[in-house]
Ligand code: HEC
């Protein structure tokens with residue numbers, strides 16, 4: 052088998068050890084060398100450097116407090132090197148590692164917050180939404196993990212759905228929201244230009260516009276597009292264009308657009324397809340956090356429902 056003698060020999064270990072200890076020995080030697088105290092009765096001598104007319108450098112010994120600080124730092128360094136890893140592959144008496152410290156902190160966090168998360172995990176979503184603390188924890192989790200894509204107010208952006216409204220690609224029941232977060236979602240809108248041609252794309256786009264009552268709809272083209280829609284699009288978007296939550300196919304009859312509602316963006320969507328991806332968060336965050344996130348997201352549209360009623 053191939054063996055890399057550079058990295059598996061102990062040469063670099065000793066190299067590091069020699070550098071580290073050599074540095075410390077060098078520093079000690081430097082102190083002793085510069086710290087020659089004058090013999091009793093010997094006068095302080097100028098070093099031969101003079102500035103600004105009368106400012107002279109003298110060979111006064113180093114002040115004691117300064118020297119002692121130096122010795123203390125050297126002692127500290129040596130004790131540190133005995134206790135912690137610092138000399139080649141020597142592990143140190145305490146056996147400390149970065150990984151070990153990380154795991155210890157995670158364990159401590161799990162012990163501290165575990166029971167709280169377990170409590171929330173056991174509550175059904177309908178109850179969790181009414182728990183103010185739970186929703187607040189959900190919001191903080193959202194700020195950490197979701198805002199890059201959905202925005203800090205969950206209002207979404209082009210390609211990233213708004214989570215505050217009542218329009219859902221995959222369904223707005225709490226369980227559907229939880230599934231979206233836990234398992235992720237993969238939107239699959241095929242590209243159609245090759246199958247229906249440029250004309251077909253233009254016509255069916257006009258028909259799509261007419262579904263939401265748009266004034267710019269070109270009635271003649273829309274009429275041609277209607278046939279294309281029935282044969283090509285209805286399978287996923289439904290015969291009336293109202294969408295299908297099981298496939299994440301959006302409702303095309305409303306004024307809410309995931310990829311923009313201009314003629315150009317709809318034509319682009321139809322010609323080239325769209326594949327929005329919501330990453331799965333279940334393995335990464337664990338069930339309890341996903342549960343709290345679902346409660347928070349659900350609470351957003353529940354809130355707008357309240358204000359809509361007023
Ligand atoms: C990398 C970007 C990204 C991140 C991070 C992300 N999402 Fe999404 N999310 C998306 C996209 C894109 C979609 C739409 C998928 C599609 O087009 O089919 C989506 C869809 C959703 C849906 C379904 C919406 C609907 O209308 O049915 C929910 C709920 C959701 N995300 C919640 C979250 C939560 C909660 C988080 C944080 C844990 C999160 N997302 C993090 C990109 C992201």
Ligand code: HEC
Pocket residue numbers: 220237238239240241243255256259279280283284285286287288298299300301303307308309310311317320321325326327328
């Ligand atoms: C295989 C199922 C499927 C078929 C067939 C299909 N679509 Fe889609 N369509 C989708 C999905 C899923 C999305 C959402 C993509 C995403 O989330 O990234 C979508 C998105 C769209 C959008 C964007 C809506 C928005 O809110 O921005 C338009 C417009 C659209 N489709 C029109 C059509 C038209 C017109 C046809 C027929 C030529 C068609 N679709 C055929 C599944 C389909």
